[in-house]
Amino acid sequence: MPIAYVALGSNLGNKKENLLQAIELLKNHGVNILAVSSFLVTKPYGVTDQPDFLNGAIKLEYDKSPEELLEVLLAVEQEMGRVRLRHWGERIIDLDLLLFGQEVIETKNLVVPHKDMENREFVLAPLAEIAPQVVLPNRNETIEKLLTNLRKRDGEK
Numbered sequence: 001m002p003i004a005y006v007a008l009g010s011n012l013g014n015k016k017e018n019l020l021q022a023i024e025l026l027k028n029h030g031v032n033i034l035a036v037s038s039f040l041v042t043k044p045y046g047v048t049d050q051p052d053f054l055n056g057a058i059k060l061e062y063d064k065s066p067e068e069l070l071e072v073l074l075a076v077e078q079e080m081g082r083v084r085l086r087h088w089g090e091r092i093i094d095l096d097l098l099l100f101g102q103e104v105i106e107t108k109n110l111v112v113p114h115k116d117m118e119n120r121e122f123v124l125a126p127l128a129e130i131a132p133q134v135v136l137p138n139r140n141e142t143i144e145k146l147l148t149n150l151r152k153r154d155g156e157k
């Protein structure tokens with residue numbers, strides 16, 4: 001069965017409860033959770049005048065297509081009452097499909113591996129806990145290496 005990785009984020013309400021609730025709801029949709037990273041407090045990236053995030057990553061098994069997994073992620077966001085306040089703004093839950101096996105997908109609705117993940121420490125740091133040796137298919141680099149590279153780059157700024 002294909003293995004996928006999903007990033008979790010929340011910066012409104014009880015952030016930890018929100019991440020845990022999302023994981024429970026994913027199970028109800030037939031997603032088999034194989035690993036959960038620790039949850040890390042991170043500074044907002046992109047739009048910075050918003051509360052700190054709590055971020056995590058999960059490893060899961062899913063027997064349908066990546067498009068169907070995306071539908072499940074969006075359904076869980078809806079069930080949790082996510083409303084879009086502004087682009088790149090605060091949210092009670094954000095579920096991003098990072099990797100789906102070694103597939104490379106670029107359609108209107110779905111880009112896998114998630115675009116820009118190699119520039120986001122809040123994605124790579126939790127992911128590196130549960131998938132250090134997984135290779136990003138379009139980069140041929142492991143998650144661990146990408147995180148080291150990013151930290152090196154950030155340190156040079």
Ligand code: ROI
Pocket residue numbers: 008009010042043044045046047053055088089094122
């Ligand atoms: N910044 C952090 N630290 N964590 C996120 O989950 C996150 N999500 C986003 C933007 C607004 C880009 N910044 C973020 O969508």
